[in-house]
Amino acid sequence: MKIRLIYCLLAVSLLACNKEEEASCKVSSFSPEVNGGIVSIFVSSDGGSGIYELEYGSNGFSQGSGTKDTISNGDQVHNLSPGIHDFYIRANCDGTEWSEWVGPKSVLLN
Numbered sequence: 001m002k003i004r005l006i007y008c009l010l011a012v013s014l015l016a017c018n019k020e021e022e023a024s025c026k027v028s029s030f031s032p033e034v035n036g037g038i039v040s041i042f043v044s045s046d047g048g049s050g051i052y053e054l055e056y057g058s059n060g061f062s063q064g065s066g067t068k069d070t071i072s073n074g075d076q077v078h079n080l081s082p083g084i085h086d087f088y089i090r091a092n093c094d095g096t097e098w099s100e101w102v103g104p105k106s107v108l109l110n
Contacts, residue, residue: 027089027102031043053071056077
């Protein structure tokens with residue numbers, strides 16, 4: 001009986017360790033907007049610190065290989081070349097925890 005209880009407790013703890021926890025915040029809206037060659041990033045989140053991590057690059061880039069910036073709502077991205085650019089964003093929940101990435105959202109710069 002004791003051995004069965006130990007196996008049951010071990011199984012429960014292993015399942016709990018493999019469960020991926022959801023972040024305590026999430027991006028609720030995200031809109032990159034072009035105005036005269038400058039891209040303004042409008043974003044809000046459910047919870048979080050008001051700080052966001054933005055990743056961007058040429059259309060179709062592999063996430064993880066783009067340019068990353070830490071931004072706040074309304075910040076701008078300058079000096080992008082003409083063409084289509086993709087943007088991903090995630091919210092900072094509490095300093096060390098980040099939400100899931102949202103995107104891509106694409107914009108065309110002439």
